[in-house]
Amino acid sequence: MNALPRQKLVVVGNGMAGMRTVEELLAIAPARFDITVFGAEPHPNYNRIMLSSVLAGEKAVDDIIINSRDWYDENHIALHAGDPVVAVDPVAKTVTAASGLVVPYDRLLLATGSKPLMPPLPGLDLPGVVAFRDIADVERMLAAAEAGQRAVVIGGGLLGLEAAWGLRRRGMPVAVVHLMDTLMERQLDVEAGHLLQKDLTERGLHFFMGGQTEEVMGTERAEGLKLADGREVPADLVVVAIGIRPNVDLAKAAGLEVNRGIVVGDGMRTSDSSIYSVGECVEHRGQVFGLVAPLWEQAKVAAAHLAGNADAIYVTPALSTRLKITGIDVFSAGRLAAQDEADEELIYRDSAKGIYKKLVLRDGKLVGAVMYGDVADGNWYFQLMREAADVAEMRDRMIFGQAYADHACKGKGGMDVAAMADDAQVCGCNGVSKGAIVKAITEKGLTSLDEVKAHTKASASCGQCASVVQAILAHVTGEVVEAKAAGMCGCTDLSHDQVRREIVAQDLKTMDDVRAALGWRHADGCAKCRPALNYYLICAWPAEYVDDNQSRFINERVHANIQKDGTYSVIPRMWGGVTTPAELRAIADVADKFAIPTVKVTGGQRIDLLGVRKEQLPAVWADLNKAGLVSGHGYAKGLRTVKTCVGSEWCRFGTQDSTGLGIKLERMMWGSWTPHKVKLAVSGCPRNCAEATIKDIGIICVEAGYDIVVGGNGGIELRGTDHLARVATEAEVLEYSGAVMQIYREEARYLERMAPWVERVGIESIKKRVVDDAAGRAAAHARFLFSQAYAQIDPWAERVKGLDAHEFNALAEVE
Structure with missing residues (x-):
């Protein structure tokens, strides 16, 4: 029996939707069509949603290619890249390309995608104005970055x-003009949008919220934007990213039914029975599409119909959103907020860690989720939404994640991979379901994440789903993975301890060196690893490494802490809690001059000026510096306070000069950056009025000398100190304390307080190195003093001298 002759399929559009349809078609009917593909760009099919990673330098263009030219050849597909179709003749059933080539078809697939939405602004046609849609746009932006230009982006949405x-990331000063008051307002609620703006501001972006662009300034080329309220934003490069609109020009000229998009039915067929359409160009039941997930479903349905299966029906899937900015975790799906009294909102906030979660419930089902800072359970919540699962029984604990839900089999990252449906989407970038991953593992005998990536493309793009893919792999293969130290962040599988060892072993002296040598996944690191690497390098190479101010938390950068009303708290240092009339007058003068509303004595025997406005910070610190007052590092990962009592100088019970010793300790340790905050205290007698036994390092004066205690914590998890040693002299106190501090600095993980560090390594281990080993103690103390000689204290008032308003905002803005 002779095989049926192949029909001719022409695909107009070499993008993600069109070529995904071809992939699906080849999988189910590989011999049905001779396929010809036309693409406007001179490239093979690539992952458009990863262009931002190319722009950021995290990936090269070759890394985002989905199907290479060899793939087209292997599948006998005629590819005409860089030759767009300019006309379709539905009567003759032909397409005509810009080159003049005419190709007949039996079936036509229109996947013309979308065009960037360009507002009707004066000056929009000036050189220096670009959209953000394709590789050519990225190349133009990279050229501007290499030229050291300034950029402004119109649009604070996802793109x-x-x-x-x-x-x-490429080193350009960048401002964002956004019409609304909340970033990504279509995907985030107000609180999550505020957290996002705060984090991005700390990374160096500037925002003009509520900014309606009136014109692009310039004559010969773009020179910036003028806003409707009179504000001006100078720039050499203007990027327009306010949205997209379906590219329907070809379909309209061919006489197809067009509304906002190319109108298609449930089988992705247009008004012409021989023509199908998929992707951002289509309109289905009044809806157009800008995210990738619906495109994968459309491709499956269109491929099924092209293969002869008329039963396949397209239904728009539930949609979720993630932001591809390294170190910033955002997830949203479904409703952003309760819409009426029938809806409930469950909200979790942890301001200190920058974590926010909101779940929206209706009739015992999850219908919406907004997450910021911790999105580990995003896939689980999304699964519950897709399945319309009854969550009434877990309502009281589900905000805390799947780890608190009643599931027996949990995968890595909180995912219950055994309970996941086969059609649950795991990889959003490439539209890969759990079933596809399981099938590939089973049929091809895959045993590693790299093999799964190669055969399914799951986690091959942004990598955010890698932990889920690994969990599925472990579940299918049944292999027991031995527990290992958690990676310090998503950029590396190496632990804090391993990274610290390699910094010294490989003589790595910059963050770029570390990331390159240790195979960081993201070239710029993330919000978790940058502060840690900055600290580890300061500690390892105090004389050579230059502190990276932008890798510090904002309160360390400006020597002030933002309060809940947006003002700041300023704490000048008072050595050992001692002050003078002149210092008090200076503080009072500053409080009067700047109308600071609250002046408070802190628990650490200092004075806190609360309610300082952002723009006042440079002048406040300048006036305090003139009086000899320096930063108290009130919120730093460094030495905070050395609390003292009045000791033998004034107290009838005092046995030693606790105040004088406290001042000596504080002056010796001031400016020392540490893994976490460090507090000391010196009590003049065993009555312990300075509360030395709940400090990181405490000194208790006794008749015979000084008891040194370590590892205390007076916070939520109260921990009493462990006794280290009794010494006879103040010099010994300084040496022992300096040695302990240096060993802690060299061994503790970033953001690990001294109390858990002492518990982890054991007090006996510390005693062996500080008490029993005199030479080791002296060496550790010497290393500490050496590092102090190069301590980069970075006075705030000195750093902001001479900065204009724009530069100051770049340094200090947190809103």
């Missing part, structure tokens, strides 16, 4: 923020 961060 605009990814463009802005990519340009910032």
